[in-house]
Amino acid sequence: EDRSLLQAHRSPAKQMALRATAKPGPGCPNAFTMRILQDAASAAFNKYITDELPLHANHSFAKETISREGCSGSITAIAGMTFDADLKLEQIACNNAVCAKKVGWTCAGYEPLNATVAVSASSMSFEAYANGDASWDLGCLNGSSGNVSVSNGKTSFTVKNFRASLTGTMDVVISPPSASSPSISALEITYDSIEDIECTQNGKPVDTCVDAITYLNTAEFKQAMASAIQRALDHMKEYFGPALEDAGASLEQLAAEQGEPQVQVHGNEDRSLLQ
Numbered sequence: 001e002d003r004s005l006l007q008a009h010r011s012p013a014k015q016m017a018l019r020a021t022a023k024p025g026p027g028c029p030n031a032f033t034m035r036i037l038q039d040a041a042s043a044a045f046n047k048y049i050t051d052e053l054p055l056h057a058n059h060s061f062a063k064e065t066i067s068r069e070g071c072s073g074s075i076t077a078i079a080g081m082t083f084d085a086d087l088k089l090e091q092i093a094c095n096n097a098v099c100a101k102k103v104g105w106t107c108a109g110y111e112p113l114n115a116t117v118a119v120s121a122s123s124m125s126f127e128a129y130a131n132g133d134a135s136w137d138l139g140c141l142n143g144s145s146g147n148v149s150v151s152n153g154k155t156s157f158t159v160k161n162f163r164a165s166l167t168g169t170m171d172v173v174i175s176p177p178s179a180s181s182p183s184i185s186a187l188e189i190t191y192d193s194i195e196d197i198e199c200t201q202n203g204k205p206v207d208t209c210v211d212a213i214t215y216l217n218t219a220e221f222k223q224a225m226a227s228a229i230q231r232a233l234d235h236m237k238e239y240f241g242p243a244l245e246d247a248g249a250s251l252e253q254l255a256a257e258q259g260e261p262q263v264q265v266h267g268n269e270d271r272s273l274l275q
Contacts, residue, residue: 024093024094025094025096025114026097027098028095028096029094029097033174034094036247037092037172038092040240041092041117041239043239044232044234044238045089045232045233046088046089047235048232048234048235049232052228054082054083054084055082055084057080057221057223057224058078058220059081059218059219060077060078061079061210062076071136071140071207071208073140075134075135077130077132077133078130079130079215082128083124083125083224084124085121085124085125085159086123087120088120089117089118089119090119091117092115095116096113097112098111098112101173107174108175109172109174110171111171111173112170112171113169114167115168115170116166116167117165117166117167118165119163119164120164121162123162124158124191126156126157126212126215126216127156128154128155128215129152129153129154130209130210131151131153132149132150134147135148136148136208152203153209154200154209155212155215157195157196157197157198158194159191159216160191162189162191163189164189164225165189165190166184166187166226167182167187168186169182174244176241178237180236181233181236184226187225187226189222189225194213
């Protein structure tokens with residue numbers, strides 16, 4: 001399985017905070033411009049991500065190694081996953097950018113802009129049902145090894161302080177204003193703890209099941225999460241122009257990083273989404 005795009009692991013909150021406050025890289029817009037972009041992205045994401053949730057994905061296990069509490073084995077099965085979280089956008093940080101359009105001495109368009117988008121949730125609920133066959137090593141099945149049939153093998157758990165950091169390229173044009181959703185090339189998931197783990201088969205508690213990390217590291221979980229985030233950010237272009245207008249930001253202001261943007265959203269949008 002391709003794990004280059006996602007690694008799920010525990011990571012202290014301080015570590016994520018240090019990444020989030022990293023200084024912008026070469027060619028990036030100044031802080032004034034990035035603040036306007038982030039406000040627009042936050043408004044779009046926090047409104048439209050709810051349309052994506054809960055997420056669903058299927059994964060096929062083909063003699064994949066599984067483990068739980070010291071027991072190891074393999075499983076061949078089809079698993080259906082459902083996961084839900086109160087996702088919020090934390091930050092867009094620019095790693096590097098190329099100015100593709102200038103007006104005088106001011107950059108009016110970045111194509112591409114490489115950015116890292118951080119989203120988080122206080123908790124994520126996860127539930128999966130697997131059907132197929134599994135084999136366990138000696139000592140895992142009441143002291144003996146062997147094959148077992150997996151029928152409605154349920155694994156459920158809660159991920160505390162879930163965080164996803166996505167890196168990709170996007171186009172940001174200031175005049176006329178437009179912003180594209182990032183084309184995601186990397187996704188890192190971190191969390192503080194996994195709690196409330198339950199294993200059942202046909203509704204009855206069992207000692208062994210597919211563990212949480214195995215599910216979190218599947219390509220299908222990764223793709224479902226990344227695609228939902230990207231679809232929500234697709235609406236950023238609807239907010240970027242009004243955000244620039246409401247901030248009263250001219251190209252000269254953006255170049256000089258003057259003032260603090262006060263962002264509002266026109267129309268009937270929920271203004272409470274912009275902080």
